[in-house]
Amino acid sequence: MRLPAEWEPHAATWITWPQNARDWPGKFAPMPWAFAEIIRKVANSAPVDGQTERARVLVGDEKTEKRARGQLAKAHVDMDRVDFFRIPTDRGWMRDCGPCFVERGGPANKTVAVSGFGFDAWSKYPEFRLDAKVPGAVAKLLGMEILPAMHKGRLVVFEGGAIDINGRGTLVTTEECCLDPEVQVRNPGFTHADYEAVFASSMGVSNTIWLRNGIKGDDTHGHVDDFCRFTDARTLVLCEEKNADDENHSILEENREILEGARLEDGSRPQVIRLPMPAPLFFDGLRLPASYANFLITNAAVLVPTFNDPNDRLALGILSELFARPVIGIHAVDLVWGLGTIHCLTRQEPLGK
Secondary structure: OEOOOOOOOEEEEEEEOOOOHHHOOOOOOOHHHHHHHHHHHHHOOOOEOOEOOEEEEEEOOHHHHHHHHHHHHHOOOOHHHEEEEEOOOOOOOHHHHOOEEEEEOOOOOOEEEEEEOEOOHHHHOOOOHHHHOHHHHHHHHHOOOEEEOEEOOEEOEOOHHHOEEOOOOEEEEEHHHHHOOOOOOOOOOOOHHHHHHHHHHHHOOOEEEEEOOOOOOOOOOOOHHHOEEEEEOOEEEEEEOOOOOOHHHHHHHHHHHHHHOOOOOOOOOOEEEEEEOOOOOEEOOEEOOOOOOOOEEOOOOEEEEEOOOOHHHHHHHHHHHHOOOOEEEEEOOOHHHHOOOHHHHEEEEEOOO
16 A cells, blocks of 8 residues: 655546635635636646646536536636546545545556545534545546545544655654644544554555644644645755744744654655745735645646745745756635645546556
8 A cells, every 4th residue: 555646647636626605705706717727737738758647627516517617618728638527525625535546556466546534624614524425436436446544443534635745655744733632633532653553554654754733824723735745755845934923933943843853764864945935915814824835746747826925936946946847836816715725626646557
């Protein structure tokens, strides 16, 4: 069992067409066009090593699919590389409620399956019954085996944005998300050891790096994909807030100290590259989790959220030095009002054989 790294070859990238206006109150109108741009960058990309990547889009019903097709066509998306799946959702943040695709077997008999985690809307919101059914529905439609993530006789509740991995056995996550005993408690009573056992059995992880807390404005209570990501098997980018008066400064510096003492699965130390934060972004009095670390790696590019900020150019430059594929900025000032951006909205499906 192995959860491949995001930079490994994809068969597809999954996304849910925006349907719930409550996710972007007062800003829902531009959302389909923001999603269309993400989908266009996936579906219209040039083949890599002869392999194209498909965009797979969840829609709740026939009417929504028809509307999505029309808007994607207007955005000049290559519709021959877009698949629609009529699976109803509550909110549809695919990184968290979508299927965790894992590889099983060796090189000669490798298959892709779904490691089935539970989902309860970040242990915060009441609407999640439809979202929780997404992994099973996708597995059934694709003819994949679903492997429920069980531990101590119960289904483990977990989200994809809570982790990042290097594909070699190391995973990074936060204690705030996994272990807080009072706030948004996914799996009551779980310890570090419990989670590490789940990571090993469900994703093939042998080494976990435990960071402390996530950034402010993060509705999920500590998702790591908002501030710390692997860019290759030995390198992580970690967000940096230079303004000592900003509440994220001490949070990110504490995580830097932890990473400086961390080890990879082979005992070596990771390389840590600092990635700037944009200036704090607010809407309707609420601080938003604006971060350049919420990027998506596709076969052909790295899609990075940008915020009309002077640090946009610096962040894109840093990431361009770390990836051998083009780094492309995607405007995300409106998108982040949903309290997440590009990585939160998507989930990669590995190529398999």
